[in-house]
Amino acid sequence: MNGSMMQQPLLISSLLTHAERHHGEQEVVSRRVEGDIHRYTYRDLGARARRMANALAAHGVGLGDRVATLGWNGYRHMELYYAVSGSGAVLHTLNPRLHPDQVVWIADHAEDQVMFFDLTFLPLIEAIAGRVKTIKAFVAMTDRSHMPGNSAVPNLLCYEDLIDAHEPEFEWPTFDENTASSLCYTSGTTGNPKGALYSHRSTVLHTYAIALPDSLNCSARDTILPVVPMFHVNAWGLPYAACMVGAKLVFPGPFLDGKNLHELFESEGVTVSAGVPTVWQGLLAHVEANHLKFSTMRRTVIGGSACPPAMMRAFQERYDVNVLHAWGMTEMSPLGTACTLKPKHLTLPAEERLAIQAKQGRAVFGVDMMIVDDEGQALPHDGQAAGELLVRGPWIISRYFKGEGGDPLVHHEGVGWFPTGDVATIDADGFMQITDRSKDVIKSGGEWIGSIDLENIAMAHPAVAMAACIAAPHPKWDERPLLVVVKKPGAHVSRDELIAFYEGKIAKWWTPDDVVFIDAIPLGATGKMQKNKLREQFQDRRLPKA
Numbered sequence: 301m302n303g304s305m306m307q308q309p310l311l312i313s314s315l316l317t318h319a320e321r322h323h324g325e326q327e328v329v330s331r332r333v334e335g336d337i338h339r340y341t342y343r344d345l346g347a348r349a350r351r352m353a354n355a356l357a358a359h360g361v362g363l364g365d366r367v368a369t370l371g372w373n374g375y376r377h378m379e380l381y382y383a384v385s386g387s388g389a390v391l392h393t394l395n396p397r398l399h400p401d402q403v404v405w406i407a408d409h410a411e412d413q414v415m416f417f418d419l420t421f422l423p424l425i426e427a428i429a430g431r432v433k434t435i436k437a438f439v440a441m442t443d444r445s446h447m448p449g450n451s452a453v454p455n456l457l458c459y460e461d462l463i464d465a466h467e468p469e470f471e472w473p474t475f476d477e478n479t480a481s482s483l484c485y486t487s488g489t490t491g492n493p494k495g496a497l498y499s500h501r502s503t504v505l506h507t508y509a510i511a512l513p514d515s516l517n518c519s520a521r522d523t524i525l526p527v528v529p530m531f532h533v534n535a536w537g538l539p540y541a542a543c544m545v546g547a548k549l550v551f552p553g554p555f556l557d558g559k560n561l562h563e564l565f566e567s568e569g570v571t572v573s574a575g576v577p578t579v580w581q582g583l584l585a586h587v588e589a590n591h592l593k594f595s596t597m598r599r600t601v602i603g604g605s606a607c608p609p610a611m612m613r614a615f616q617e618r619y620d621v622n623v624l625h626a627w628g629m630t631e632m633s634p635l636g637t638a639c640t641l642k643p644k645h646l647t648l649p650a651e652e653r654l655a656i657q658a659k660q661g662r663a664v665f666g667v668d669m670m671i672v673d674d675e676g677q678a679l680p681h682d683g684q685a686a687g688e689l690l691v692r693g694p695w696i697i698s699r700y701f702k703g704e705g706g707d708p709l710v711h712h713e714g715v716g717w718f719p720t721g722d723v724a725t726i727d728a729d730g731f732m733q734i735t736d737r738s739k740d741v742i743k744s745g746g747e748w749i750g751s752i753d754l755e756n757i758a759m760a761h762p763a764v765a766m767a768a769c770i771a772a773p774h775p776k777w778d779e780r781p782l783l784v785v786v787k788k789p790g791a792h793v794s795r796d797e798l799i800a801f802y803e804g805k806i807a808k809w810w811t812p813d814d815v816v817f818i819d820a821i822p823l824g825a826t827g828k829m830q831k832n833k834l835r836e837q838f839q840d841r842r843l844p845k846a
């Protein structure tokens with residue numbers, strides 16, 4: 301017997317309609333590429349998204365067509381999130397930090413029809429315009445007065461002209477909730493990038509999940525500033541969650557340095573932010589150097605790579621900003637776990653609480669996790685056994701776009717699971733902790749050494765700005781840990797001091813065999829350390845004899 305409830309598809313357009321109706325006066329504030337501050341309301345956002353939906357239809361963008369963006373976090377990008385997906389087309393957020401050849405490859409693979417871009421990326425557009433095969437028009441996300449003169453880009457349109465030329469009356473179409481809504485490519489550190497094609501259903505369910513109090517805890521009383529780019533897994537879903545709950549949204553545009561971010565946090569009363577650990581380093585350094593504080597920000601979500609406990613400590617103890625450690629991946633929309641404490645943890649000493657917060661956290665409802673050994677056998681959730689992390693759930697891919705790479709799932713007792721490529725433990729309370737990405741694992745004498753632990757310890761040293769631990773070839777043990785360190789400006793620390801710093805903090809055989817100091821660690825397009833580049837750089841390095 302079926303229940304007798306209404307059949308209403310879960311559609312992205314309904315998030316915007318809800319925000320307009322129930323939070324119409326709520327503000328969306330953006331620092332524009334031009335440098336000035338733009339502010340309007342959800343009501344304005346809705347009207348302009350509908351104008352843009354009319355413009356897309358007028359330019360022949362239909363159901364399922366891919367529409368690419370190369371954009372910063374800003375209101376026009378937000379309008380496209382809704383105009384494109386809401387009309388039944390697929391929003392493809394491209395990462396502008398990729399090499400132009402990769403952008404061309406991805407745009408061709410996605411068969412993008414139209415490409416929207418922020419003016420910052422005009423040189424990139426000029427470099428690729430003659431090479432991309434399927435794009436019929438390029439749209440500069442600016443007004444007429446800022447349009448580039450005598451540009452060689454063919455079919456170049458102006459965003460504000462499109463808005464002005466079309467009416468705000470538009471009925472968001474209703475279709476199957478499983479219709480594709482947006483597309484993100486993984487970074488492809490190995491092999492070609494692969495696309496994760498989200499649906500309206502997966503996006504709306506993910507939005508409910510991230511807004512929950514024990515997830516990112518979003519509410520109408522929040523002012524959310526996503527530092528995580530809208531091209532990095534849809535800014536982790538915050539542009540959708542903000543509409544769902546009616547939060548004020550603040551977009552930093554291209555100005556992601558500590559000074560500009562701090563100014564915006566203060567002037568707009570930001571309560572929640574989100575980003576990868578590397579962006580917070582610049583912010584913390586700026587706040588420290590200038591003896592500033594955060595008068596409204598009370599929480600920040602840190603994920604994308606492991607948040608060093610030293611960073612958590614700085615935010616929480618010095619600035620009274622609670623850190624929410626979260627984990628996920630492009631293939632998971634992205635949220636999988638968030639690290640909020642259980643009641644029994646609240647009375648623990650601060651150090652023990654910090655040790656729990658350093659874990660990646662508990663599965664949000666909708667995500668199921670298991671860990672398996674090399675033979676695919678399930679491992680216990682005892683906080684000790686480490687194995688490959690498998691996940692399943694309604695916002696996790698079942699295959700890549702166009703079936704690239706074949707069936708990615710592994711089967712366990714007849715059920716398909718997505719292998720994350722992360723090595724993790726899960727404790728009896730359900731807290732998952734990543735010890736490594738399987739491709740970054742250091743295998744010494746057949747035993748795994750978790751590089752994240754080693755990096756977290758180094759990051760707690762006052763002279764260390766950034767640390768990566770990589771596997772270096774070793775004649776006896778196959779691989780041994782090599783610590784690569786960037787020192788804080790003006791700080792001094794020697795190799796021996798750093799090695800001594802590990803004493804008593806970790807099993808002796810985990811201690812790095814050597815330390816190298818470099819000026820900068822290479823970062824990938826989403827701000828993560830590129831350990832594969834470091835491994836290449838130091839592949840011939842001879843470790844000192846033990």
Ligand code: ADP
Pocket residue numbers: 486487488489602603604605606607625626627628629630631634660720721722734736737826828
């Ligand atoms: P890519 O980095 O390949 O572009 P993603 O952004 O999807 O793609 O990265 C997902 C991966 O990032 C995860 O599989 C995991 O290895 C890593 N990651 C994400 N969040 C965390 C975290 N909180 N701690 C440790 N690793 C993380």
